[in-house]
Amino acid sequence: MKNVGLILFGSFLVGVAYNFFLIPHEILSSGLSGVAIMFGLITPLNTGVVNLLLxxxxLVIGLMKLGKRFISYTILSVLAISFSLYAIPIIKVSTEPILSAVFGGVITGAGIGLIFRASGSSGGFDILAMLLTKKKDFPIGTILTAMNAVVVLASGFIFSWDAALNTMITIYATGKVIDMIHTNHVKLTVMIITSKGEEVKEKLLSNLYRGITVMNGEGAYTGEGRAVLVTVITRYQLTDVKKMIHEVDPQAFVNVTQTVEVVGSFHRAS
Structure with missing residues (x-):
C-alpha cells in the first residue's frame, strides 16, 4: 500500500507540473510524455489520452518481457498520470517561461522520483530502452539521451527554439531532482548464499528486472552444498530484494556491498 500511495501521489505531481507549468508555455518534458504533450498541443486530443495511447x-510488451512487479507498478503509474493530465485543468500559473520550465522540471522530477522509489517507472522511453537493451548491448543511459534529444529537436522545429531551450532546462531539472530522491545511480552488489538456490533464483527473476549469476559453493565447516547467487541492483530495490529472499529462505546469508562501477549492460540477464 505504501508503494501504491507513493505512485499515486507522484503521478499527481507530474500532472500538476505538466498542466500548470509546461503545457501552457508549450514546453515538453523528457520521455514519451514529452511526445504526448506535443501531440496534445498540436491536435484536439487531450494530453492524458495521448499519453495512455502511446x-x-x-506496456503490453513489457508485461511479457520485463519483471512483473516493475511493470505492474509502471502500469499503475501510467494510468494515474494519464488520468491526472485529463482531470487537472490547464492553468498558466506563471507568465515567465523560464521559471515555468524550472519549476515544472523540479515538480516533475519529484513526482517521478517518488514513483521510482516505489519500484516503478513513468513508462514510455524507460520501457522502450529496457526492451532494446535486452536485444542489443547498448547502455541504457545513451539510449534515453538520444531519445530525449529527438524530443528537444522536435520542440524546436514544431514550436520555437526558445521552447526547445526551455525543454532542455526542464529535462535537466527533472533529472537532477530524480537523482536526489531515488538515488538510482547508486548500485549495490548482493551475494546470496542459500540452500534453496533454485527457489530464490525463480523468486527474484519473476519479480526483479535484473540478471543473476548462480554458482555452486560448499560450506567450509559443514561441507554441505550451497548455491551462491550474485546480482547488482539499485539502492531503492534493496528493501524488496531482502523481503523476497526472506520469504523463500529466512536462513539465507546475504552480503550487500556498494558497487563503484558497472561495466556492460546493467539490465541484461546474466
Whole structure:
C-alpha cells in the first residue's frame, strides 16, 4: 500500500507540473510524455489520452518481457498520470517561461522520483530502452539521451527554439531532482548464499528486472552444498530484494556491498 500511495501521489505531481507549468508555455518534458504533450498541443486530443495511447503497446510488451512487479507498478503509474493530465485543468500559473520550465522540471522530477522509489517507472522511453537493451548491448543511459534529444529537436522545429531551450532546462531539472530522491545511480552488489538456490533464483527473476549469476559453493565447516547467487541492483530495490529472499529462505546469508562501477549492460540477464 505504501508503494501504491507513493505512485499515486507522484503521478499527481507530474500532472500538476505538466498542466500548470509546461503545457501552457508549450514546453515538453523528457520521455514519451514529452511526445504526448506535443501531440496534445498540436491536435484536439487531450494530453492524458495521448499519453495512455502511446504507452499502451509498450506496456503490453513489457508485461511479457520485463519483471512483473516493475511493470505492474509502471502500469499503475501510467494510468494515474494519464488520468491526472485529463482531470487537472490547464492553468498558466506563471507568465515567465523560464521559471515555468524550472519549476515544472523540479515538480516533475519529484513526482517521478517518488514513483521510482516505489519500484516503478513513468513508462514510455524507460520501457522502450529496457526492451532494446535486452536485444542489443547498448547502455541504457545513451539510449534515453538520444531519445530525449529527438524530443528537444522536435520542440524546436514544431514550436520555437526558445521552447526547445526551455525543454532542455526542464529535462535537466527533472533529472537532477530524480537523482536526489531515488538515488538510482547508486548500485549495490548482493551475494546470496542459500540452500534453496533454485527457489530464490525463480523468486527474484519473476519479480526483479535484473540478471543473476548462480554458482555452486560448499560450506567450509559443514561441507554441505550451497548455491551462491550474485546480482547488482539499485539502492531503492534493496528493501524488496531482502523481503523476497526472506520469504523463500529466512536462513539465507546475504552480503550487500556498494558497487563503484558497472561495466556492460546493467539490465541484461546474466
Amino acid at each position: 504507452n499502451l503497446p509498450l
